[in-house]
Amino acid sequence: MTMLFMPAAPRSALQSGVVRRSSRGRPGAERKERFPMPKVDICIPCYQYGHFLGECLDSVLQQSVKDVRILVIDDASSDDSVAVAQLYAARHPCIELLVHPVNRGHIQTFNEGLAWARSDYMLLLSADDLLAPGALERAVTLMDRRPDVALIHGLAVDLFPDQPLPASPVTAVEPEWQIETGDAFISRLCRDPVNPVSTPAAIVRTTAQTAVGGYRPALTHSGDLEMWLRLATRGGVAYLPALQAIKRVHGNNMSVVCADAIMRDYLQRAAAFESFFRQEGHDLPDGAALYRMARHRLAERAFWTAMAQSCRGNWRTGRRLFRLVRELDPSTSFLPLLGHLVRTRRIDRRVLAVVGDVFGGRRGAAR
Numbered sequence: 001m002t003m004l005f006m007p008a009a010p011r012s013a014l015q016s017g018v019v020r021r022s023s024r025g026r027p028g029a030e031r032k033e034r035f036p037m038p039k040v041d042i043c044i045p046c047y048q049y050g051h052f053l054g055e056c057l058d059s060v061l062q063q064s065v066k067d068v069r070i071l072v073i074d075d076a077s078s079d080d081s082v083a084v085a086q087l088y089a090a091r092h093p094c095i096e097l098l099v100h101p102v103n104r105g106h107i108q109t110f111n112e113g114l115a116w117a118r119s120d121y122m123l124l125l126s127a128d129d130l131l132a133p134g135a136l137e138r139a140v141t142l143m144d145r146r147p148d149v150a151l152i153h154g155l156a157v158d159l160f161p162d163q164p165l166p167a168s169p170v171t172a173v174e175p176e177w178q179i180e181t182g183d184a185f186i187s188r189l190c191r192d193p194v195n196p197v198s199t200p201a202a203i204v205r206t207t208a209q210t211a212v213g214g215y216r217p218a219l220t221h222s223g224d225l226e227m228w229l230r231l232a233t234r235g236g237v238a239y240l241p242a243l244q245a246i247k248r249v250h251g252n253n254m255s256v257v258c259a260d261a262i263m264r265d266y267l268q269r270a271a272a273f274e275s276f277f278r279q280e281g282h283d284l285p286d287g288a289a290l291y292r293m294a295r296h297r298l299a300e301r302a303f304w305t306a307m308a309q310s311c312r313g314n315w316r317t318g319r320r321l322f323r324l325v326r327e328l329d330p331s332t333s334f335l336p337l338l339g340h341l342v343r344t345r346r347i348d349r350r351v352l353a354v355v356g357d358v359f360g361g362r363r364g365a366a367r
Contacts, residue, residue, distance in 0.1 A: 045110060063133070205234075208231055270324070
């Protein structure tokens with residue numbers, strides 16, 4: 001059973017754990033019947049981030065756009081996350097709290113937030129991240145003016161432990177939005193298969209989000225990349241070269257990069273493109289060619305990462321990446337290397353060993 005705390009509930013009810021359900025079986029339905037729908041819905045998934053949650057909520061409440069609705073979804077935290085959320089919900093009627101009695105994982109939690117959204121625009125904001133001042137106003141202004149845009153995003157700076165919060169730059173001239181069609185965005189990602197959108201800086205038109213559905217459970221670490229591709233089938237994508245969000249980097253969050261995550265990152269990106277082109281992207285006029293391009297470019301990147309890992313002595317990771325290269329695009333196993341050799345006078349012995357690994361020259365690999 002899911003525990004739902006509605007805004008402005010009496011403290012006695014909050015403390016007793018009374019379950020309050022909406023008449024339509026989802027959080028926010030009662031609110032929709034009583035009040036006009038706000039402009040922006042913001043879902044804040046939280047797991048063990050009670051020490052960050054207050055700052056996250058403050059960054060939303062201090063926005064110049066006040067017409068917002070906020071849902072904090074706690075995924076069975078054992079820290080003070082629920083207590084912090086209850087305190088804010090008691091003070092701010094725009095805040096609702098949904099508490100999982102057992103941990104459901106980030107994909108299911110995200111999808112609950114997407115299903116809850118009913119306003120014009122929506123945002124998924126992790127409890128350890130922050131909105132930059134003015135972020136909502138900039139996004140809403142553009143999306144109100146351009147109904148053809150399904151997704152907007154901007155700069156998100158990393159915040160490491162013990163660093164002070166960055167100051168928002170003050171400029172005399174507001175940066176201009178860079179808008180491209182959804183088809184152009186998809187093509188760009190296939191040419192350069194790296195996620196260009198930081199989730200806390202991404203605001204989505206809710207009708208577009210409803211049309212494409214939720215995150216896919218198999219894409220635990222590349223669901224956002226695949227989601228941007230899907231949203232681009234519903235409209236244009238706008239980018240603002242201005243600070244829109246602050247993303248914490250710490251030992252507990254999923255975005256931390258380490259050597260063990262390299263292979264997973266490539267596998268998940270490959271799975272994201274496969275999922276998209278097997279489903280929403282399948283019927284694109286040039287879908288097959290775009291998918292081949294994405295696999296080829298991802299294989300090229302994996303090739304050079306494998307070279308770098310092997311030269312650092314991480315042979316196991318290097319070999320696994322080379323195998324992935326051959327699966328994605330067999331031609332990539334030698335074309336980048338040939339181009340490199342043409343420009344290189346001297347070849348290190350270790351690189352020669354890697355070359356042998358690429359071509360399957362090792363007897364062990366031949367077996």
